[in-house]
Amino acid sequence: MNLKRRDFLGTAFAGAAAVAAPTMIRAQDEPPARGGRGNAAPPPTYTPKVEKLFKSPDRYPNALEATPEGLWVADQVSERVNLLDWKTGKSLKDFIAEGHNTSGIAVGGGYLWIGCNGAGTAASNRPFTRPTDKSYGEIAKCDMNTGKQAKAYKSPWGGTHGTIWDNTTGHLWAIAPGPGLALEMDPKDDLRILRMVTLHQGTPHGLDLYQGALWVMAAGDRLVQKIDPESGRVQEIWKLAPTDPDPHGMCIHDNYVYYCDAGLGGGRTPSPGASPSMIVRFPLVKT
Numbered sequence: 180m181n182l183k184r185r186d187f188l189g190t191a192f193a194g195a196a197a198v199a200a201p202t203m204i205r206a207q208d209e210p211p212a213r214g215g216r217g218n219a220a221p222p223p224t225y226t227p228k229v230e231k232l233f234k235s236p237d238r239y240p241n242a243l244e245a246t247p248e249g250l251w252v253a254d255q256v257s258e259r260v261n262l263l264d265w266k267t268g269k270s271l272k273d274f275i276a277e278g279h280n281t282s283g284i285a286v287g288g289g290y291l292w293i294g295c296n297g298a299g300t301a302a303s304n305r306p307f308t309r310p311t312d313k314s315y316g317e318i319a320k321c322d323m324n325t326g327k328q329a330k331a332y333k334s335p336w337g338g339t340h341g342t343i344w345d346n347t348t349g350h351l352w353a354i355a356p357g358p359g360l361a362l363e364m365d366p367k368d369d370l371r372i373l374r375m376v377t378l379h380q381g382t383p384h385g386l387d388l389y390q391g392a393l394w395v396m397a398a399g400d401r402l403v404q405k406i407d408p409e410s411g412r413v414q415e416i417w418k419l420a421p422t423d424p425d426p427h428g429m430c431i432h433d434n435y436v437y438y439c440d441a442g443l444g445g446g447r448t449p450s451p452g453a454s455p456s457m458i459v460r461f462p463l464v465k466t
Contacts, residue, residue, distance in 0.1 A: 385429025
């Protein structure tokens with residue numbers, strides 16, 4: 180039996196009635212070897228060569244989404260959303276969406292799905308407030324041309340980071356950074372949780388589905404993990420250098436990982452060694 184959103188806290192976190200919980204998959208950095216003898220070798224780790232492309236139209240880009248028509252980028256302070264040309268970075272769409280501390284953006288089912296972090300974060304330091312600001316995390320379902328909310332779903336796990344639409348299933352995935360989970364949900368059933376994959380990362384943030392795998396960017400650990408969504412096994416790791424732009428939102432397009440540097444450290448000022456507002460990429464080359 181799968182878990183309803185309203186039961187998430189009572190079941191997933193309090194441990195009540197395990198049979199009522201969604202499928203729970205634990206990510207494994209070093210999965211057990213066959214036959215139970217010791218551990219398998221750790222996943223291969225690669226060092227990417229990061230290429231700076233262009234600056235976001237706004238100051239604090241925090242979420243990316245790859246689509247054939249262009250690169251979607253959303254700002255975590257202004258809540259501005261842009262659709263950019265892949266080659267030039269020219270804005271093809273530009274509007275203010277009804278999100279709050281936008282930290283994830285997905286395109287699917289004719290809507291934008293915006294992961295919102297709520298109060299106490301970057302958006303709370305804006306010199307203005309908006310009617311759609313909330314003190315809690317949400318996933319907002321918004322119009323793709325205006326950013327107007329069609330519906331908002333309060334997230335019982337708190338703030339929400341990366342979001343991605345699965346075109347093969349019509350399901351929505353999102354990162355719950357507090358409990359360290361990637362969640363698969365059913366948009367046709369009030370975002371009912373179907374599956375939870377545990378993540379062993381420092382601040383899981385960016386999220387994508389590519390070549391049958393979950394790809395998760397850890398802002399704290401400065402790396403990208405390729406994860407098997409069925410077993411939770413970490414298959415490959417791309418580790419950023421200390422001098423590379425800080426990682427936040429992420430997407431994958433034509434075998435390149437694109438990510439953005441939101442330019443905010445813990446003190447809400449540009450981080451040392453970061454490249455604020457930059458959108459960058461690296462190829463999935465195994466070197």
